[in-house]
Amino acid sequence: MERRRFLEAAGGALAASLAPRPLLAQAPPAFAQSADSQALVKRATRGKEARVGKVKLDLPLLADNGNSVPMKVAVESPMTAADHVKTIRLLSERNPEWEMAAFHLGPYSGRAEITSRVRLAGSQRVVALAEMSDGSYWMGTADVTVTLSACVDGTG
């Protein structure tokens, strides 16, 4: 049992050290800071609690080019007048503008699902934050590794 726990811990540490790291050395100082995604959520909800769940954010695990990354976000909701999604926000840890987009929906939407293409300045965690009609917040996240960052090197 002891040995198993040790191996689990060691394996976890190894996986963490192998996890992709953002290529900070190539980025100019303005991009070097990586805001904590939880802090971003707090900022977007103005201090209110956001629960994890109901929101499914689809982004590729690996994006070859950060200039155009397909994104789909769907929120579980009956979308009735009494219970619907009001706003879905996309928050970025490393983009120059942390609030990438806000999509406003209502009962007339019928379904809470948005597809678009986003720009990502480096590997990061992207948060989709949904504000419901009852004032509660739900969130889902996606971690993306970006091999070619958008807008950091000035060439494209």
Added chain:
Amino acid sequence: MAARVQLPKDIRRGQVISVQILVQHPMESGYRLDADNRKVPKNAIRSFTCRYNGEEIFRAEMSPGIAANPFLQFPTLARESGELEFSWVDDAGERGSHTAPIHVAA
């Protein structure tokens, strides 16, 4: 600023449809350099609205975090035939709009 809209072929009343729009816009990040090595000023579509027979059914606030030539797909409940009206404004204050007819079978 040109745009292209795609709607499903057969739309029935009460059906939730996906509206797809592609707007021609560079969504300049403000970090890109032009041929003379000068920064291209930031210019993104900030506000985008879709109205269905005059009633707002979708609104988006965007930033350069949305890729150039923004593509948006959003749902709406098909109620009656009429017109979808899209309008947007960018950082330079330039406005664009597009309308698309929608045919709803009873």
